[in-house]
Amino acid sequence: MRPRDRATGGGVTRVVGRVIGKQPIGTAFVTPYVVFLAAVFAYPLGFAVYMSFHDYFFAAPGAIVDRPWVGFANYATVLSDPAVRRSFANVGIFLLINVPLTVVLSLLLAWSLNAAIRWRGFFRVSYYVPYVTASVAVVGVWLFLFNSDGLVNSVLGPLAPDPSWLVNSKLAMPTVAIYVTWKQLGFFILLYLAALQNVSKDLYEAASMDGAGRWKSFRNVTVPGVRPATTLVVLLATVTGANLFTEPYLLTGGGGPDGASASPVLIMYQRGIEQGNPDVGSAIGVLLVIGVLILALVQRRLLDRES
Structure with missing residues (x-):
């Protein structure tokens, strides 16, 4: 293996090591709950913040509609x-x-x-x-x-x-x-x-x-x-x-x-x-x-x- 490939592989290994931490088994057990939090709490909250700053309304599935930015108008309402x-x-x-x-x-x-x-x-x-x-x-x-x-x-x-x-x-x-x-x-x-x-x-x-x-x-x-x-x-x-x-x-x-x-x-x-x-x-x-x-x-x- 060439030095550049070894350096690249080492960098990937370090990144993966930082992500999974020193206890990969513990990370594996925690991951489903993190995914659950992201899907059930983080994403809906982020989407709610997005809707609150737009003139958002319900539309038919697949319909392309314009939902303009309204700033703090909804908060004023x-x-x-x-x-x-x-x-x-x-x-x-x-x-x-x-x-x-x-x-x-x-x-x-x-x-x-x-x-x-x-x-x-x-x-x-x-x-x-x-x-x-x-x-x-x-x-x-x-x-x-x-x-x-x-x-x-x-x-x-x-x-x-x-x-x-x-x-x-x-x-x-x-x-x-x-x-x-x-x-x-x-x-x-x-x-x-x-x-x-x-x-x-x-x-x-x-x-x-x-x-x-x-x-x-x-x-x-x-x-x-x-x-x-x-x-x-x-x-x-x-x-x-x-x-x-x-x-x-x-x-x-x-x-x-x-x-x-x-x-x-x-x-x-x-x-x-x-x-x-x-x-x-x-x-x-x-x-x-x-x-x-x-x-x-x-x-x-x-x-x-x-x-």
């Missing part, structure tokens, strides 16, 4: 739309209720279920069942409970709100937030249960020798011990909450009453699919992604500073 602004305010209310409730309830329940109690396996399964149950089936139960003549109003009697929970402009979104908290609680309980296994029992014994009761042990040992899990729970609850769609769509008939429970994703669906304006819908989606990234970054910084 979105930001001037009262329904869009209200949907972002709605999801802000949702997150203010859902995220703290999720963190507090899932941690307390995981702490309780981690103790040596009777029927512990039964309770763990019971809390996880709503998370894996189809939303349509669970929504039917909640509609039965919170309708105007539902079980909750029957129990409350004269204390029941009028109009009822899901048709009340002030209570619709809080009711949706409580529903989502209850349905997803099992998943976050599992995260905390896994984190609790890494908290050393020696710390609890030391706290007990110092005279700390269960509450002080929980506050001074458990809470700091699961702080990384708390960061993960906060971020996941924020991201999933910001992508709220199914619950208001099913519970309140598409964001009612009068948009009081509409989320940005629901408005994006209405504008982009139902009304045939995918460019406007894409602009809403891009703004939502930017907002979630900023919120997640702020939360991460605050939680890291506390730790």
Whole structure:
């Protein structure tokens, strides 16, 4: 082999080595997930950004149409739309209720279920069942409970709100937030249960020798011990909450009453699919992604500073 060929072959080998890394087996296992992320997340996001800067509309397959560049016109349309602004305010209310409730309830329940109690396996399964149950089936139960003549109003009697929970402009979104908290609680309980296994029992014994009761042990040992899990729970609850769609769509008939429970994703669906304006819908989606990234970054910084 000539020196030039050897140099070329060596260069290719170095490039291939940089791509697959020092652990080619690990790279082989990771590659399918990277392809999945690129196909399901990266490409749609990039295409959404492209649509948001063009006068984009649906056309017949194979048709060649002109979709001119419009710059920030779609974003101006979105930001001037009262329904869009209200949907972002709605999801802000949702997150203010859902995220703290999720963190507090899932941690307390995981702490309780981690103790040596009777029927512990039964309770763990019971809390996880709503998370894996189809939303349509669970929504039917909640509609039965919170309708105007539902079980909750029957129990409350004269204390029941009028109009009822899901048709009340002030209570619709809080009711949706409580529903989502209850349905997803099992998943976050599992995260905390896994984190609790890494908290050393020696710390609890030391706290007990110092005279700390269960509450002080929980506050001074458990809470700091699961702080990384708390960061993960906060971020996941924020991201999933910001992508709220199914619950208001099913519970309140598409964001009612009068948009009081509409989320940005629901408005994006209405504008982009139902009304045939995918460019406007894409602009809403891009703004939502930017907002979630900023919120997640702020939360991460605050939680890291506390730790």
